[in-house]
Amino acid sequence: MASSNGNFPASMPVLKGKNYDDWCAQMKVIFRFQDVTEVVQEGVQEPDRNPTDAQKVAHRDLMKRDAKTLFIIHQCVDADNFQKIRSADTAKKAWDTLEKSYAGDSKLKKVKLQTLRRQYELLQMSDQESIGEFFSRILAITNQMNAYGDKQSDLGIIDKVLRTLTPRFDHIVVAIEQGQNLEEMKIEELQGILEAQEMRLNEKNLQRSAEQAMQA
Template sequence: MHQCVDSINFEKICSTNSKKEAWDILHKAYGGADKVKEVKLQYLRRQYELLFMNDQESIVDYFDQIQALVNSMKSCNEKFTDQKIVDKVLRTLAPRFDHIVVAIEEFKDLETMKVEELHNSLEAHE
């Protein structure tokens, strides 16, 4: 196992006597510990809450940011529904999309709308 890790990780596990001991050290160091996941999740939640679309930002870029955050939070066992993400997007779009948001809210069923459907609709209007 020592031959499969880089020099930085080798320093962490070089004094271990078993593969299990080495694995446990690497597992704790790279997010396996529950406490580490919880701290990371709190940080990601804060980023998610503060995320708003910039005036110069494109729909594609904004959705990429949201999806990256959601994927990171899911890896820490956070639960997400499409409706939660759709609501977030509609609340945080740049003001230039206000008229589109009103039309989407009025004519679409937000309870069943998928993130991809919203993304396509906004991208078409952009």
């Protein structure tokens, strides 16, 4: 990993295979921060046959930015993924290689999206799961769906959550549906309401357990 030197953060994301979607999102932010997104997307164009001095200077600057970007990519992949891009002499070639390796072609993306949709449809909260854990599972799937072009609305995710909570939340679900404007609600707001209710339920269960222990 790269170390903090004033230009790079102390901890950089590392591509290890299964984390490609999250890694890709993090890298795009780093590219924007370093002002090299254009280099990744468009590459470095060869200068004109008889470039002016200004064009020569601009091209040298672009080559330096490309080298810096390639360095960043090298720092953010593990040993196995480095072998995939070792021969790439530009940042765009390295980035495109990794994208093809993990994102795949249109047919593969379609299959992956269909799989994610099935997982989303079958998603249910388990009795052993907390509200925070359940939301993390839902958002992990919906973020992947978004990455493949299937944008999920807040309203759709909220509706999914309310329909798939465990029965102990039934009363709060009714209260939310009757007392809240779901079209204006944010996912974070719903999670906060449910986590507050979860804390109350857990406290009641502890009190009940303590009372039963005393009676016994």
